[in-house]
Amino acid sequence: MKKKSGLFLLPLLVLCAFPQSPAREGKLKIVTTLGYLRYVAQEVGGDRVTAVALANPRQDPHYVTPTPAMNQLTSDADLFIENGLSLDIWQKNVVDASGNPAIQPGNPGHLVATVNVPVKELPTEVSRAWGDIHPQGNPHIWLDPLNIRIVAGNIAERLKQLDPANTAYYQTRLEQFRGRLDAAMFGEELVRALGKSGGDVLVRKAINNELADWLKLRGLEGKLGGWMKEAAPLNGMKVISYHKTYIYFADRFGLQLTGELEEKPGIPPPPQHRDAVVEDVKREGIRVILNDNFYSREAADYVASKTGAKVIITYLDVGALPEVDTYEKLITFLVQNITQAVR
Ligand SMILES: [Zn+2]
Numbered sequence: 001m002k003k004k005s006g007l008f009l010l011p012l013l014v015l016c017a018f019p020q021s022p023a024r025e026g027k028l029k030i031v032t033t034l035g036y037l038r039y040v041a042q043e044v045g046g047d048r049v050t051a052v053a054l055a056n057p058r059q060d061p062h063y064v065t066p067t068p069a070m071n072q073l074t075s076d077a078d079l080f081i082e083n084g085l086s087l088d089i090w091q092k093n094v095v096d097a098s099g100n101p102a103i104q105p106g107n108p109g110h111l112v113a114t115v116n117v118p119v120k121e122l123p124t125e126v127s128r129a130w131g132d133i134h135p136q137g138n139p140h141i142w143l144d145p146l147n148i149r150i151v152a153g154n155i156a157e158r159l160k161q162l163d164p165a166n167t168a169y170y171q172t173r174l175e176q177f178r179g180r181l182d183a184a185m186f187g188e189e190l191v192r193a194l195g196k197s198g199g200d201v202l203v204r205k206a207i208n209n210e211l212a213d214w215l216k217l218r219g220l221e222g223k224l225g226g227w228m229k230e231a232a233p234l235n236g237m238k239v240i241s242y243h244k245t246y247i248y249f250a251d252r253f254g255l256q257l258t259g260e261l262e263e264k265p266g267i268p269p270p271p272q273h274r275d276a277v278v279e280d281v282k283r284e285g286i287r288v289i290l291n292d293n294f295y296s297r298e299a300a301d302y303v304a305s306k307t308g309a310k311v312i313i314t315y316l317d318v319g320a321l322p323e324v325d326t327y328e329k330l331i332t333f334l335v336q337n338i339t340q341a342v343r
Helices: 001-018 035-048 070-074 093-098 145-162 166-185 188-192 198-207 210-217 228-229 245-252 271-284 298-308 327-341
Strands: 028-032 049-053 080-081 110-112 238-241 255-260 288-292 310-314
Touching: 028 035, 035 049, 035 080, 035 166, 035 327, 049 245, 070 093, 080 093, 080 145, 080 210, 110 145, 145 166, 145 198, 145 245, 145 327, 166 188, 166 198, 166 228, 166 327, 198 298, 228 327, 238 271, 245 255, 255 271, 271 298, 288 298, 288 327, 298 310, 310 327
Parallel strands: 028 049, 028 080, 080 110, 238 255, 238 288, 288 310
Antiparallel strands: none
8 A cells, every 4th residue: 555655656756856847947958950040049048048050051951961969969958940841851860869859849849940931932733843852832031031030939939938937038038139130121220210119110011012112201211221221232133043042032132033053943953954044144134143152153153154144152051151150140241242243
C-alpha cells in the first residue's frame, strides 16, 4: 500500500521539478535557420533570449548541408524558427536529428516565421511552372521590410507563449523594433510628424500602393525619407536577376523585374537561354543584372559583355558581409548598390 502511494506521487514530483509555465530564470535559447531570422528574434527577444543561426549567410539558403554541430546546437533549444515556404526544407533533418521534442513541428517550440505574410508567385497549377524549389510560392519574403514587421510579430507572439511572465517586455521590444524599421523605411521625420501611429498609417498606405498620392494630398511628399526616398530613382527601372530572389524587394521599391538568368528556379541557364536574355536586355534597355553572391556569375558576365549592362553581386542575408550585420544594413546595402549602378 505504502509502495503504491509512493509511485503515485512520482509524477507529481516530476511536475513540480519542471513546471509548465515557469517564470524563466535563464534565457530562452533560440535557433534559427537563417541570419535574418536570428537578427529579428534577437531584436524582439532582447536580453531574455540568445539567438543563433544555422546557415552560413553567404550560402544558398535553399541548399544547406546539416552537420552534427547543428544537431548539437538544436538539442537543447527552446525555440526553433524556420523561414518556411519550402525555402529551408533542410531544417527538417536538423530538427529530426536534434532529439529535442520541444522543437518538433506542431509544438510551441517550432515556429514558421512567414505565417500571415502575403506570398507571391503561388503556383496556380501542378505544372510546377515556377520550378521545383518554389513549390509553395516565392519564399524570399524578407527583402520587403514590411514583411519583416509581420515576421517580428509572429516571433513576439511565440515568445509570449513560451515565456508569459515577460509578455509586456516582448511587446515593448516588438513595438520598438517596428518603430526603427518604419523610421528606416519612411524617414524618422515623416513618421514623427504623423504622431503615435504614424508608422502603422504609412505601412497601410504603402501596402495599398497609395503612399505617394496620400502624401501629396497632405503636402507631405517632401518629408518622405528613408529607403523609400533613397530608392526613388529605382522606380520603373527594369532589371534582371539570376534567381527569383528580388520579387518582394522589387515590388516594394518599384523595380521592374523582367526576367531571370535561370531558366526556372533552381535550374542553371543553358547557353540558348543566355542568348535569349541578351536579346531581352538589349530590347528593354536593361542596365542592371542582380546576381546573388552564391551563384556563378558566369552567365551574368556573359550577358553584360554582350550588352553593357552592369552586374551587381548581391547578398541576401544578415551577416553575409561584416558591414551588413543588421537587417537594416542589408536593405540599405541593396538600395544603395542598385541606385549607384544606374547613377
Ligand atoms: Zn528561391
